[in-house]
Amino acid sequence: MSLQHAPVQPMYQTKSVEQIIRSHLGNPATRDEVASAVGWKDPSSSSSRVLSGQQGIQLRDINQLISACGMVLVDPRYLNWLKYGAQIGANCWCERNNMAGACAGGQ
Structure with a gap:
């Protein structure tokens, strides 16, 4: 008897790191948690500037940002x-x- 293997379908849609971060920064419910994790004083303004490319994210804050967005390396x-x-x-x-x-x- 031979076992037939069906192709494995992902259980979720693959998203890029950028898409996940944009989603978290653009959603007021998750934006504040991300802003707190990276130490931003004004979550709305800082998130808006990052999303528009006017502000970057400090390298020292990358681990906290990734974690606050529910990701792990x-x-x-x-x-x-x-x-x-x-x-x-x-x-x-x-x-x-x-x-x-x-x-x-x-x-």
């Missing part, structure tokens, strides 16, 4: 490690259930 090597581990786990599950998998012939 992940090393691609870590994601590759997780993918590899998931493949091993899936194949071992197949083997334990008498199905042909990458672990075939193993113990």
Whole structure:
């Protein structure tokens, strides 16, 4: 018996970092949290200036900005490690259930 693998569809729409930051700065409900995280005194004015390109974001504030926008930085090597581990786990599950998998012939 052969297992058919359906193409994996993303569970969410991919957005760029810029789109996410713009969304947070443009929404009054999230703008204040971002402004507080990066130390802006006037959230509305600072956000407006950043969105229009009149003001930049200090490098020292990048980590706080990313975190306040609900994002985290992940090393691609870590994601590759997780993918590899998931493949091993899936194949071992197949083997334990008498199905042909990458672990075939193993113990």
